[in-house]
Amino acid sequence: MTIKTRMKLINIIFYSILIFGALSMAIPYIWMVITSIKPIDEIQSYPPSFGVHHPTMTPYKELFYLLPMSRYLLNSFFVAAIVTACNVFFCSLAGYAFAKHRFYGRDKLFLLLLGAIMIPYQVNLIPSFIIVKNLGWLNSFYALIIPNMAMAFGVFFCRQYIMSIPNDLIDAAKIDGCSEFSIYRLIILPLIKPALATLAIFTFLAQWNSFVWPLIVIHTNDMRTVPLALSVLNSQFGSNFAMMMAGATVVTLPVLIVFLSLQQYIIEGITMTRLKG
Amino acid sequence: MRKNTVCKKSFISEIAGQKYSYLFIAPTLILFFVFVFVPVIASFFLSFTKYNTFSAPVWVGLDNYYQIFFKDSRFWKALFNTTIYAVGVVPVGISISLLLALAIDRKIKFKNFYKSVFFMPVITSVVAISVIWKWLFAGEKYGLINYWLMKIGVNPVDWLMSPTWTLPAIMIMSIWAGLGYNMILLLAGLQTIPRTFYEAADIDGATSWHKFWHITLPLLRPTLLFVVIMSMINSFQLFEQVYIMTAGTGEGVGGVLDCALSLVAYLYERGFQRFEMGYASAIAYILFAIILVVTFINVKLTRPKFEY
Numbered sequence: 001m002t003i004k005t006r007m008k009l010i011n012i013i014f015y016s017i018l019i020f021g022a023l024s025m026a027i028p029y030i031w032m033v034i035t036s037i038k039p040i041d042e043i044q045s046y047p048p049s050f051g052v053h054h055p056t057m058t059p060y061k062e063l064f065y066l067l068p069m070s071r072y073l074l075n076s077f078f079v080a081a082i083v084t085a086c087n088v089f090f091c092s093l094a095g096y097a098f099a100k101h102r103f104y105g106r107d108k109l110f111l112l113l114l115g116a117i118m119i120p121y122q123v124n125l126i127p128s129f130i131i132v133k134n135l136g137w138l139n140s141f142y143a144l145i146i147p148n149m150a151m152a153f154g155v156f157f158c159r160q161y162i163m164s165i166p167n168d169l170i171d172a173a174k175i176d177g178c179s180e181f182s183i184y185r186l187i188i189l190p191l192i193k194p195a196l197a198t199l200a201i202f203t204f205l206a207q208w209n210s211f212v213w214p215l216i217v218i219h220t221n222d223m224r225t226v227p228l229a230l231s232v233l234n235s236q237f238g239s240n241f242a243m244m245m246a247g248a249t250v251v252t253l254p255v256l257i258v259f260l261s262l263q264q265y266i267i268e269g270i271t272m273t274r275l276k277g
Numbered sequence: 278m279r280k281n282t283v284c285k286k287s288f289i290s291e292i293a294g295q296k297y298s299y300l301f302i303a304p305t306l307i308l309f310f311v312f313v314f315v316p317v318i319a320s321f322f323l324s325f326t327k328y329n330t331f332s333a334p335v336w337v338g339l340d341n342y343y344q345i346f347f348k349d350s351r352f353w354k355a356l357f358n359t360t361i362y363a364v365g366v367v368p369v370g371i372s373i374s375l376l377l378a379l380a381i382d383r384k385i386k387f388k389n390f391y392k393s394v395f396f397m398p399v400i401t402s403v404v405a406i407s408v409i410w411k412w413l414f415a416g417e418k419y420g421l422i423n424y425w426l427m428k429i430g431v432n433p434v435d436w437l438m439s440p441t442w443t444l445p446a447i448m449i450m451s452i453w454a455g456l457g458y459n460m461i462l463l464l465a466g467l468q469t470i471p472r473t474f475y476e477a478a479d480i481d482g483a484t485s486w487h488k489f490w491h492i493t494l495p496l497l498r499p500t501l502l503f504v505v506i507m508s509m510i511n512s513f514q515l516f517e518q519v520y521i522m523t524a525g526t527g528e529g530v531g532g533v534l535d536c537a538l539s540l541v542a543y544l545y546e547r548g549f550q551r552f553e554m555g556y557a558s559a560i561a562y563i564l565f566a567i568i569l570v571v572t573f574i575n576v577k578l579t580r581p582k583f584e585y
Contacts, residue, residue: 010485014380021377022394024453029397031421032409048424090304097301104292109306116313120514120568122541122561124316126323126554130330131311147312150305180297209402211517216549227404231521234408238525241412248405259400263393266400270458271465 032252036060036245043242059242060250066237067229068222069250076225079144080207087203088196090150095158096188100170110159113152121212129216143217144225148207154199161195162188198269201262208255226251324559329552341559352560354535355543356567362448362539363512363571370452371504374459379489381460382467392464395457403454407521410450411437414522437522440536447518447537455511459504466500467493502579509571513564516541540564 030050035043037055063069097103098110128147137143165188173183189196211227218224224232230247237243259266292299324341328334345352381391398406413421414436423433436446474492483491494501519542523532530546531538540560548557 011383014383015385017376018380018385018391021373021456022391025394025397025456027421028406028409028413028453031413035412044419046419048419048421090308094302094305097298101295101298101301103295103298106298109302112314113305113309116309116317119313119317120510120561120565122514122544123320123565124313126548126558126561127316127319128312129549130319130554131316133330147308150308152305152309152313155305180301184301205400209400209404211402211404215520227402230402230404230408231524234404234411234521235524238411241415244408245412248408251402251405255400255402256397259397260393263389263396267392267396267461270399270461 029252029256032245032248035242036249038242040242059240059246062240062243063233063246063250066243067233069226069229069247071222072224072226072229073250075141075144075223076208076227079141079225080204082145083148083207084200084203086145086149087151087154088200091154091199092158092162092189092192092196093184094150094155096162096184098155099159099162100165100167100188113155116152117156125212125216132217138217139220139223141223144214144223148213151203154203157199158192158195161192165191197265201258201266202269204258205255320558320561323555324562326555328554330554331552334555337555341556342563344556345559345563351531351535351538351543355531355538355540358444358531358536358538359513359515359540362444362451362515363509365445365448366451366455366512367505367508370455371459371463371501371508373452374456374504375463375501377456377460378463378467379493381464392461395460397457398454399458401454403517404521406450406454407518410446410453411522414446414450438533440532440534443523443532443537447515447522450522451512451515451518455508459508462504463497463500466497469500470496498579502575505579506572506575509575510568513568513571514541515539516545520545540567 034050034052036059037057038052039054039056039058042049042053098106132138132143132147135142137146169187170183173187178186209227210225211231214225214228215231218228230244230251233247234244323334325336325338326334327337327341377395381388385391415423416435416438417423417433420433420436422436427433434442436442470493474496475488478488478492516539519532519537519539520530523530523537529535529538530542530550541564544557544560544564547553547560
């Protein structure tokens, strides 16, 4: 075998791996959408088919009729938006202080924050639940929002980014009589916009998809977020696959649309931060 | 005496001069103390008590740990399942991810398209993924996977209803869902390897296999180590998939005969369904210890014998 044919063979092998892989990634999503618009008799027909003869919106109607889905979407969106805004503000503010200020106990406090990232969340799950319960926050937006308002990782991430801003810029502003908060608002914030965009996207995704914490603190019907609603649906109507797939589409589609429009940011963000969505 | 007061004064005035710094970190720090620092410590003490959240905790010493290690066969079942899951998902998942990363790293068309497609599961809610795969795995002939198995002449499997196949089904799904994340990180690692190394190897007449084995793999080691550790940690925290895929079987969180009970699923059951908060805290700390040990072993085992 000459080198050329060998290279060609390797190319063919790698291409087939990629195409096979991409298909196996896409098929579950395609199958989800197709099932969600199939009438019952087509779902139960054999063999399973990717074609839909009589597309129907009944599964979606059932879903929104059985559950207050629009309320759940609103809950999810509200929580994710507030948590994202708070994280962007608090983390950049603290990140700035940790990066550029000199104050007593700075390095020790930062190390403590850093240590928190290493601890699996299950360790503080139970006492956090007890605290939230004793504050009377169960089944409320407080429980969903407040504990997540400033994540240690965000502080670490912002600090790393702000460290690269030259001190001269800050010193010059100080000489011009800029207050500390103005320095943050007028100099730091504009310079770290790309980092904040990444942080915002990931916080939003993480909150939108968050499941364990809402599962633990939300027990009333109208406070559920979308993933929680899908899980409840799953344990009650798990065998109504058309409706389940409609629910899965409702959770997945908004995120996928956001992803496809921001994919460059997200993939770069992953490699930059090694953060998981 | 006087020196001391001067010292104190300057210390106080110093702190006062730093009030903006403290103001800036205050919101983060308060939240951190209330919802992370205090809970981590409280959890440690709770693990030595019996506590049902309704009456005050009762100190029982090491009894929870004794029960878990010597009396609780379900804990061992959960640990066994979680270990099987981690040992299966991590190597297979990372090998496939590496293969994909190598494929995408070549000069290929539609690079970004492939990246996006593989990345979709990473941004999809785990609950949604589990629900979708529950349908793919559906028993009888309606499920897509069973249909295709029958087409290639394999007997269909009642995946999520059979105690033997529930955990493997969850593992297959998790491998699928994790490919994109690992692939993106490995790809970034591959791109840091200088092209000149490969050119030098070409001049020496090295084959592709030699190049992979002697250049790519050793230089990828730091990234690979990171990916292995992250996947291991994630695998030991397995919960959502089990919770969703075993729901509706009429059994507890772990499915039929606890066939897919994971450590965190067990923690959830004891803590939040039976309200045995002390017992659950002990499980949480054992999980923490396991994760530390696994991470430590990984770092030790993969430490390079020589630097490049």
